[in-house]
Amino acid sequence: MRNLRVVVSYDGTRYYGFQTQPGGNTIQDVIQDTIKKLSGEEVHIIGSGRTDAGVHARGQVFNFHTAAAIPVERWAIALNTRLPTDIVIRSVDEVEPEFHSSYSAKRKTYRYSIDMNKFPDVFERRYRFHHPTPLCVDGMRKGLAALVGTHDFSSFTSRRSTKTTHIRTVFEARIDEQDGKLDLFISGGGFLYNMVRVITGTLLLVGEGKLTADDVSVILEARDRSAAGPTAMAHGLNLWEVEYLE
Amino acid sequence: MRNLRVVVSYDGTRYYGFQTQPGGNTIQDVIQDTIKKLSGEEVHIIGSGRTDAGVHARGQVFNFHTAAAIPVERWAIALNTRLPTDIVIRSVDEVEPEFHSSYSAKRKTYRYSIDMNKFPDVFERRYRFHHPTPLCVDGMRKGLAALVGTHDFSSFTSRRSTKTTHIRTVFEARIDEQDGKLDLFISGGGFLYNMVRVITGTLLLVGEGKLTADDVSVILEARDRSAAGPTAMAHGLNLWEVEYLE
Known part of the structure; x- marks a missing residue:
């Protein structure tokens, strides 16, 4: 075999x-x-x-x-x-026979894509969440930076998570901006159920001025899903890359 | 009104x-x-x-x-x-009341998109023609350059064209290449029925080595649709921009 x-x-x-x-x-x-x-x-x-x-x-x-x-x-x-x-x-x-796509993975990267233009790009409408009002991207970047590192991400996972620990490590994260479009890239050792979507939904509130960047740290420390923002729409999310030690 | x-x-x-x-x-x-x-x-x-x-x-x-x-x-x-x-x-x-989208247009630009990677980009499959073997892009660029200017484009239009003249002016044209993907941009005062697709189909033969770049001039001079290559697939074509004098 x-x-x-x-x-x-x-x-x-x-x-x-x-x-x-x-x-x-x-x-x-x-x-x-x-x-x-x-x-x-x-x-x-x-x-x-x-x-x-x-x-x-x-x-x-x-x-x-x-x-x-x-x-x-x-x-x-x-x-x-x-x-x-x-x-x-x-x-x-x-x-190798012992290679296992999940257990052997060392790093995963997700991308979450947002279109801030008044009207969406028709060729990306299935892949990019349309948010037709401007977002404060600097605030979102500051909030995102607070999540880099090893933390208990209980606030940023679905209540349906069955994992015994919610401690995960985010290696790096950034938001690229071009032509009114945002691409949030986040890389980590592993992600909890809905984690990238809850992070994005929370950062959208920061971008809208409904939360401050500092609130993201407070939400993280709360270890309570209800402290965070909504789960962002599925269609903006893309499993970008999975890396292994070779 | x-x-x-x-x-x-x-x-x-x-x-x-x-x-x-x-x-x-x-x-x-x-x-x-x-x-x-x-x-x-x-x-x-x-x-x-x-x-x-x-x-x-x-x-x-x-x-x-x-x-x-x-x-x-x-x-x-x-x-x-x-x-x-x-x-x-x-x-x-x-x-203005006399503005007419067709008669008032001064310049139109079309894009034709090609994916030369062995396997297509799934997120662009509806917008990019998949040509799973490499193309000689330099040859295609040389062939394309021969079409810039004012010419009789009878070789590069459908036999079903009903226009009284096939003389058109191509202002500029280029092929961008990145990550195994080609984007052919062509701008002109106006285009004949199927013109960009027949040009692309002919350049694909140049890219495959079945025609030389010099053959493109010979085909142009023939003023005969049967001299040119096939009509490239519709889904790679995009009407990129229409410009007007303001």
Whole structure:
């Protein structure tokens, strides 16, 4: 059995998220069905993490074990010709048997995209949250800086989180601004359920002047979801990159 | 009656082009229906030119005459709240009564987008033609340069063209390249039916090494559609900008 690592990008608009569900129509279901059509195998693919309904990925990673004789360099093109056009395999390579897309991940980066123009860019409307009034980006940057480091992020995760610890490390974070569009990039060792979306929803309140940048530290210390802002819309979020020690 | 000039962007994927058709489902039909819902008027909007089925526009321009009392600055938001999300009005302003979106246009720019990466960018797949093998971009640039100036473009228009003259002026043209993606920008006083797509289809043959850059001049001089390459796919084309003397 070979262990294959796959980098996949997808437009999450019409899917119920990455992880398989009883009703189907998830990225995992579609990919597993496609592998079955290709190799005849019933595989279980292991994602680096789930993404929610409507969330996109430029660089999601998964791995799976296969006994198929298909050469490694043929897998990507063979899958892409069978997948719907909103899921594209970017690369496939063979890794050590113990490689695990989730446990082996060292760093994940998410992007959250916002369009502050009065009217949205029609070509990015599925990927960029439209906020048609200006935001104080400097305030958002200051608030975001308060979250870098190792903290208990209980305020910034869904109440439905089942993790035993909410301590996570954010390595770096920044907000790029161009032509009235913001791209928030945040990199860390791992993220809690809804964490990037709750951070973004809170920073939007800072940008609107409803919270100050200093309030973000107070919210962090509260360790209480109700202290933070709303969960930002799914469609602005993109799992940008997952990195591993090679 | 006021004459209003409107800049509109649209994702042309699911429409049968700009210009109204008996079957409906064109950009013009949808916009005229929306104006009727808003003001009750049966208007005929005048586009700067038609775009084909599947072709997009960042900056299409149209004008129409209205007796409605709606203030100019309210039109854009009033239309956008009623239009489908793949059509976005960017601006509305009042112009002289004699302004005509097509006759008054001084310069039009089209963009044709190509993805040369082995696997396409999933977030641009509806806007960028996927050509999964490398192209000789220098050859394409040389071939394109031969088309700048005033020429008879009979070789580069559909046989269905009904224009009395095929002489047109290309003011400037360039190909930008980044991350395996090409954006061909071409500006001129006006373009013939399918002209940018036939130019692109011919340059793709140059990029593939099936024609030389010098062949482009020979094709131009032939004044014969059969001398040129195929019509490139519609979805890579975008009406980028229409300019007027103010």
